[in-house]
Amino acid sequence: MQKTQINVSGPSITQKEIDYVADAVKNAWYSNANIYHEKFETAFANYIGVEYAMALPSCTSAIHLALVAAGVGAGDEVIIPDITWIASAAPISYVGATPVFVDIEPDSWCISAEAFKAAITPRTKAVIPVNLYGNIPEMEDILKVAKEYGIFVLEDAAESIGSEYKGRKSGSLGDVGVFSFHGSKTMTTGEGGMLVTDNKEIYEKSLALRDHGRSQCGKMFWNDTVAFKYKMSSMQAALGLAQLERIDELIEKKRQIFVWYQKYLGDFKGFQLNSEAAYIKNTYWMVTVILDSSISFQKEEIIRLLQEKGINTRPFFYPLSSLPAYKHLADINTASEKNVVAYKLSPYGINLPCGMDMTEEKVKYVSKELINEFGFRD
Numbered sequence: 001m002q003k004t005q006i007n008v009s010g011p012s013i014t015q016k017e018i019d020y021v022a023d024a025v026k027n028a029w030y031s032n033a034n035i036y037h038e039k040f041e042t043a044f045a046n047y048i049g050v051e052y053a054m055a056l057p058s059c060t061s062a063i064h065l066a067l068v069a070a071g072v073g074a075g076d077e078v079i080i081p082d083i084t085w086i087a088s089a090a091p092i093s094y095v096g097a098t099p100v101f102v103d104i105e106p107d108s109w110c111i112s113a114e115a116f117k118a119a120i121t122p123r124t125k126a127v128i129p130v131n132l133y134g135n136i137p138e139m140e141d142i143l144k145v146a147k148e149y150g151i152f153v154l155e156d157a158a159e160s161i162g163s164e165y166k167g168r169k170s171g172s173l174g175d176v177g178v179f180s181f182h183g184s185k186t187m188t189t190g191e192g193g194m195l196v197t198d199n200k201e202i203y204e205k206s207l208a209l210r211d212h213g214r215s216q217c218g219k220m221f222w223n224d225t226v227a228f229k230y231k232m233s234s235m236q237a238a239l240g241l242a243q244l245e246r247i248d249e250l251i252e253k254k255r256q257i258f259v260w261y262q263k264y265l266g267d268f269k270g271f272q273l274n275s276e277a278a279y280i281k282n283t284y285w286m287v288t289v290i291l292d293s294s295i296s297f298q299k300e301e302i303i304r305l306l307q308e309k310g311i312n313t314r315p316f317f318y319p320l321s322s323l324p325a326y327k328h329l330a331d332i333n334t335a336s337e338k339n340v341v342a343y344k345l346s347p348y349g350i351n352l353p354c355g356m357d358m359t360e361e362k363v364k365y366v367s368k369e370l371i372n373e374f375g376f377r378d
Ligand SMILES: Cc1ncc(COP(=O)(O)O)c(C=O)c1O
Pocket: 057, 058, 059, 060, 061, 084, 085, 087, 088, 130, 156, 158, 159, 179, 180, 181, 182, 191, 192, 193
């Protein structure tokens, strides 16, 4: 195979998406300005199995809105896994609260329910379980602890559209679920996000907060609070609707890509791929491999070596507690002693190419190069 660039991620865009967006550009104005938002939100809520869905400019804004609507603010603590993209955690700082980073499980790479429980203090107001790379943590255990202590559960399902836990869709498991439609995601609106919930009060608060706190009293340009402007455009909503109508096909492709990697890497020791517990359906947003720590390379070097072969990969997230962004937090220097799994796995993990344009031939090539460099049998 030639050394052409194999991309780590990217969407599937068909004539359907082009037609819907073109229609929105032409027709979604005047009294029809919201038609695509309404269709997209209704279809999304039905798909996830929740009462309410709100289309937003990003998942980051969805997390921000949910925290404000839940009353999280200065002096509060929010528990979050140490391994995730900073977008899961940044809104905690926006509202003046403090993130508390806890360890992940060695197989699911998601928040450990035990670590969550151990980190609870009288200041804990919320927990943000993150469905990393399409997987889902032990939500029953997490929800049990959250209920016992009266903690708000904000399920970060940014990376897990269509994944399921005991037959329930990701995003429907906590008090609020949030999704990302960034261009790298399984379904995309270019940039975009969605907040979903069954909680009418949170939904109505979020509706007002996302539109500059406009009053529901009927008076125009009358604002009850100083709030935010978080609205998706109708062109993005049209793109989202078209993608959602193809969601089963998109998820099937992601699962197919994972099966190909399993086929070509599965026999080799030294490669830990994403897991899927018996009661979970993982939609594998990012096929990820953790290499055996006995290899002499860490992820930055592995990424560089693969890039030389035209293979574009990404690093497994760094523990958030190790980032300069959080060096001001109290006790941050002891996080590596507590979050042992996060610090053990992170140096050796990479996301493999798994965009919608992957073929079995490309997976075979990537796998062959990985095996040549790093693979070993028993
Ligand atoms: C786990 C997680 N949470 C939140 C986000 C934020 O999504 P967005 O870029 O749409 O704000 C992302 C985006 O990559 C993510 O991976």
